[in-house]
Amino acid sequence: MRSCAVSYGMNNGIAAIAVLTFRGAWRSRLTHCVAALACSSILALVLTARGDGTLSGLLKLVIEYSLKAAFWILAVSGLWAGCGAVSEDIRRRHIQLLAVKPLRPSELWLGRWIGISAVMALTLAVCGVLVGAIASAAMNSSAAPAERKHLGEHVLNARWRLLPSERVTRQDVEKRLADLKADGTISDRASAEDAWRYALQRVKWERSTVQRGESIEWTFRVPQSVRVPQSGNAKAWARIRLYSPLRDRRETAMEWTFAAPSGNAGYSLSIPPDGVHYLDIPPSLVKPGATLLVRFRHAGEAEDAPVMFDPDAPIEILVTRSGFAGNLARAVLIIFCWLSIVAAVGLTAGTAFSMPVALFVTVCVFIIASSSAFFTEASVVNYAKVHDPEKISAYARAASWLLGKISLLLEPLARLDPAQCLIDGVYIPWSATFTTCALILGTYAALLFAAGVFLLKRKELALPE
C-alpha cells in the first residue's frame, strides 16, 4: 500500500486507495457496460425522441432526457459500487489486508469515494461530450434557417437572466389577508396556512393584472457581474409571459417602454394576450450596475379584457453571455456533484451493512428522497384537508411530516436545475456552480463522510478463516 502511494508521488493513503479503486472499477466489465449503456441510451433518445414538432423542441428534449438518463444510470451504478466497496472488502476478507496498513478509516473511506467518483466523472464527461456533439449536429443540420436561428438564440446559448426586483413582501400579504378577512372573503374557519396561501395568490394576481388604459412597471437592477459581449452578435430580449383563462383572445394593443441611463426604447405591439412572447431590445440598455425600468401600458380598445401576466414570472430580461459548451460543462459539473453524493450514500451504507442489505436500504432512501417532494404535495393529508379533514390517521400525518422533512432537507440540492437552465439557454454562473458544489460537498458529503468513518471505526473486523 505504502509503495503504491509513493510510486504516485503522493505520500498519501487516500490517493493510493483512490487509484486502486479507480483501477479496479476501470477494469471491471460492469463499468464498461454502464458506460456503454449511458452512451447508447443517449443515442437511442436521439433516434426515438418525439418533441413538439420543432427542431428546438426536439433538441431540448434530447438534452434534458440525455442528462437525466446519464444521471440515473450512473446513480444506480454509483450506488452499487458504493455499497460494494467496503462491504465486499469485509465479506472477501480483503479488509484485514488494508487494516494492517498504516491507513486511517477516513483515508479508506475517502479513497474509495474519490475512486468511485472519478470513474463516474469520466463516464459523465463522455456523456457530456456526446450531448455537445448532438447539439452541434443539430445546429449544423439542414433544418430551415429560421429554426436554426431560434435554436442558436434561445437554446444553444448561455444568457444572463435578470428578474424584476419587485417582490411580494410579508407585509403585503399580511395586509391583504387582513382585508380579505374583514370583508368575509376568507372565513374564520380556514386554517392559517390555507388563508395565507390564498392571500398570497390574490396579491400576486392583483399585481399581474393590468386593466385597459392602466400601466405596470418593473425595475431590473443589473448586477455588476453582468458583462454584455461587445461583439456585434450581442443580443437582448424581454421574455414576456402572458396568461389568459380564455382561449383565442383577439390581439391586444400594448405599449412597452424600456428606460435605462444609457438610453430608451419604446415598442407598440398588437399580440394575443396569452403565451410566451420575445421582444428584441437593444443590448446597450443592459449596463452593469445600472437600473433598467420596464413599463407596460394596456393600450387596448374599450371591449378588450385586462391583460394578465404570469404571476410568478411575468417578465425576464435575457442578455447574450457566452456559448453553450461552457454552460454544458458547468451543468455536467453540478450533476457530477449529485452523483458523488449518491456514491457517498452507498459507501456509508456499505460500511454499516452487507452488500445486499446496503443496496436495498440505499435504493429505498434514493426512491423516497427523489419522490419526497411529489408525495408531500400529493400526500393523503393534503388530499384529506380538502375532502375529509376529520379522517386523517396518525400514520398519514406522521408519513406526511416525514416526507415533508426529507423534502426540506433535500431542497438545497434541487435549487439549481442545471438541465432546465441548459435547455432554457440560461447562463449557469461559475459562482452559482461553485456555491452549489460547495454546498453539496461541504455539507451532505461531509455528513456522510463523518457517518461512514464513524461506522468503519466501530466495525468489528473478523479474522480470516
Add this chain to the structure above:
Amino acid sequence: MSRIGNRLTKWAGIGLVCLLFAAAGAVKHYFIPAVERRNDEETGAWKNAPPAVAVTAVVLGAFRGLAVDLLWLRLSELQDRGKYLEIAQLAGWITKLEPHCSDIWAFHAWNMAYNISVMLSNHEDRWRWVKSGIDLLCQDGIRYNPDDADLHAEIAWMFQYKIGAFADKAHETYKRRLASDMTRLVGGGRPDYSAILANPSRIEALKREYALDPTLMQKLDQEAGPFDWRLPETLAVYWARKGLAHAGGRSLASCHRIIYQSMHVMFMRGSLRFEPSTGRYQTGPDLAKYPRVIEAFENAIKACPGDQNILTAFSIFLDRAIILQAGEGRLAEAADALQRLRKLRPDITENDPLAYAETEASRLRQQHSGLLPGLEKPLK
C-alpha cells in the same frame, strides 16, 4: 441445535416442500385455463410491437402499470404548468406500455389535438399538435390495433371535425396545411395512381406522413369517389371505411355516421380551388356527389336499421340537395331528392322541386341570416 435436531428440521422442510407441491398439483386445474389465456394475450399483445417496446414491456413485467401511472402523472403535471415540450414523448411511452388499450390511445391523441393545440395562440403551432395527435393514432395506434374500429373512427373524426369543421379558430390553417401536404404527396386533388404505385418513394411518403395506402385510396375512389384528397372529409371517409371492416355495434354506427356526414359536407362544399403558393382555399358545392351521398346514407340505413338519427340526417341532406340542385338547374336530381324526402316525411305534399326549393330556401335564409346552412363561413 443437536445433530438430530438439525436433521429433523431438514427433513421437515423437505416434507413441507413436497406437501406444497402436491397441494399445488391438486389445485392446478383451476389456474391452468387462466394462465393459458394470459399467455395467449401476452403473446398476441406484443405481436406487432417493435423489439424495443416488447422488451421494455416484458422487462417491466408487473411494474408496467406503475410506470404508466408515473408517466401519466408527470404528463398531467407538465400540462397543468403549460409545459408541452415532453407531452408527445410521454404520450408515446404511455401508449406503448399499454398498446392494446384503445381508450388510452384515443385519450392521448385527443389531448394533443384538442386540449393542447387550443392553448397555443400561434396557428402553425396548433397545427403541429393536431398533426401529432393524428400521427399518434395513424402511425402507432393502428399498427398495434389494426382491427380496432373505434380507433379508425377516432382518426376519421379528427379529420372530419377538428380539421373539417369550423369550431377551432385555426381551422383555416389546418385545412390549408392538409391541402398543401396532400398536393405535395399525391400531386393535386385527384391522384394519378399508376404514377404513385410505380414509385416506391411516393408510396413510402404517403405512409410516413398520413399512413395512407395508395391501393386502398384507389379502391375507395373507384367504389365511392371520385374524391378530392386535399379535403379533410375525404380522409375522414378513408379512415371510417377502413374501420367499417372491423366494426360492429356502436362503432359500426360511428363509422357510418362519419361517412354519410362527410359525404354530405362534400356535396355542400367539396369542390375545392386551392393554390399552395398563395394559400387561396375556396370551396363550393360538388353536386356531382349526389348519387354517392345517397349511397352512403342507404348503406348506413341498411347497416343500422331503425336508427332514427340516420333518417333525420338523410332528410336534412335531401332538403338541402333539393335547394342546391334546383338552384343549379339539375331538376331531375332535385325531383329524385324530393321523391325520397316525401318517403321519409309523408307530411310534405309539394310535388314540384322548384317550388319546394324556393319555399324551403326562403325559410332557411330567414332562420340563418341570409346564408344557407352548410355554406356559411366560406374560406377566402
